[in-house]
Amino acid sequence: MNFRSMAAVLAASVVLPLGAANATDLEVTHWWTSGGEAAAVKVLADSFNxxxxxxxxxxAIAGSGTTANPIIISRILGGNPMGATQMNTGRDAEELxxxxxxxxxTPLAEEEHWKDVIRPAKLLDACVYEGKIYCVPINIHSWQWMWLNRHVFEDNGMAVPKNWxxxxxDAPKLKEKGITPLATGAPWQVEGIRNVMQAGIGGKDLYLQINDxxxxEAVRSDQNKKVWTAFAQARDMVDPAYSGRDWNVATNMVIEGKAAAQIMGDWAQGEFGVAKKVAGTDYDCLPGLGFNAQLDTGGDAFYxxxxxxxxxxxxxxxxxxxxxxKEVQVKFNLVKxxxxxxxxxxxxxxxxxxxKGIEILSDLNNVxxxxxxxxxxxxxxxxxxxxxxFFSSKMSVDDAIDRQADIISQAQ
Known part of the structure; x- marks a missing residue:
């Protein structure tokens, strides 16, 4: 999205948010609206108040970042900025x-020694533009997780899977018992599955060769063909009603035993927590789909x-x-x-x-x-x-790879 020219015209009109009750009221926009997310937001709000x-x-803006970002950006460009806003750690706010x-x-970051305490350093680096710091990374979220309901397998005389x-x-047996093998929604959740497979099945080198x-050539490799073949398996493991389903609804399908598994970031764990489920007893988590115990270091930041x-x-x-x-970092992330x-x-x-995630990230080779x-x-x-x-059609793996190659060859 290129809006630099429009922003230049509107920059001078940036004023106090309309409707602010007083100078110390701070409107904070975010897209944390599920049960676990709302509980985490309350930690921040209570601490601030x-x-x-x-x-x-x-x-709060209902939906995902895909829904919220255009609303957030539009308000800022329109001269009606919020006091603070959550966005993904990365390039989402680059043009702003x-x-x-x-x-x-930067002055606050230097005073508080952010460079000395934030790890990995690339999280703070993502907030830097021309040597100045413009955001506060608040957590490390990793997409590379698969969540399994242990009871679904144990109660049906099946071993709990250790990998994809x-x-x-097991998918055919699960279907015979009326259980959806893989819970998901769309659209960003489907791309999340593919991207997790890019690293989990393709491996770190392939993931970096393609995306970084x-x-x-890496897109057209045999290893990447394995990724798309697994992605084709996934589209045959979901239920027909997946389209438009919220991610937390899909998580609850796993929690309730209506589905066996979900590929979703570690924010899903907040939903298991709200449901009082215990890791290792009620559910399992497989980093890297059980193959490559590597995690990305995305997350949330405030601008x-x-x-x-x-x-x-x-x-x-x-x-x-x-x-x-320190206090907020612990309280917030334990809930989130x-x-x-x-x-x-x-x-x-x-x-x-x-x-498990902490141990993985302690080795920089796994990041x-x-x-x-x-x-x-x-x-x-x-x-x-x-x-x-691809997920909603019978597109072939070869055609998908051709399309991906075209996209990556033009990527910035």
Whole structure:
């Protein structure tokens, strides 16, 4: 999306958000609306309100980032910015930053020594433009997880799968028992499955060659053909009603035993937590689909649109500081199901799946950059459209690879 010219015209009109009750009210927009997400938002709001000097004014936007980002961007461009907004850690706000519409957080970052405590460093690097810091990474979210309801398999006399191939082999038996082998929704969830397979089945080198190096040769490799073949298996394992289903509804299908598994980021763990399910007893988590125990390091970050009111600016900086405090990092991420970005906090209370993620990320060789950090929004959108078309049709693997090669060859 290119809106630099429009932003230049509108930049001068950036004013206090319409309807703000007073200078210390801070409207915060986000797309965290599921049960687990709402519980995590409450941690942030309660912590921000605790000082008595500021008030979190919730601006939840139903849907995913695909739905929320255009709304967020439109408001900022239109001169009606929120006080703070959640976006993915990566390039989602790149054009807004270039247009001069986001607050420079560098002085606060230096005062609070963010470079010394945020890990991996690439999370903070994703907030940097021309040497200045424009966002606060708040968590590490990883897409590379498959969630399994242990009871579905154990109650039906089946071994709990240890990888994707074992789940795919069990799919016919599960269908015979009226259980959906793989729960999902669309459209971004379908692209998520493909992208997880890109690293989990294809491996780290293939994942980086395609997404980072933009290698058409890697797209046409035999290893990438295995990825699309597995993706074809996945489209035969979902139920006919998947289209349009929210991700948390799909997660609840697994929680309730209506489905056996879901490929979804670790935010799904927040839903298991709300349902009082225990990792290792009620459900299992397989990083890298049970093959490659590697995790990407995407996540959520908060940006602070420029504002002409000094009291709002003060509240913005107080929120930015709070988001990276040790106490908030632990409380928020334990509820959200994600990992903290601070490397100096105590996570003894973390469950088995979170500890598994912590161990994986402790070895930098296991760390993957997220696609948001490597691909621009246009390329991400084209790949999502391809994944959805493939998933909802009988497109051949070879045709899909040709399409992917064309997209990657033109990617920025």
């Amino acid at each position: 605790a000082s008595g000097n500021n008030k979190w004014v919730d601006g 930053i270039k247009a001069g519409l986001m607050t420079d957080l 191939d074992e789940l795919a082999a 190096k933009k290698s058409e 602070f649109p420029k504002n002409s009111n000094p009291e709002i600016t003060k509240a913005q900086l107080e929120l930015a500081k709070m988001l990276l405090s 199901g994600s990992l903290p970005v601070r490397g100096d906090v105590d996570l003894e209370a973390a469950n088995a799946c979170m500890k 993957l950059p997220s696609t948001e950090q490597m691909l621009d929004s246009d390329t991400q959108g084209q790949l999502q459209d391809l994944a959805l078309e």
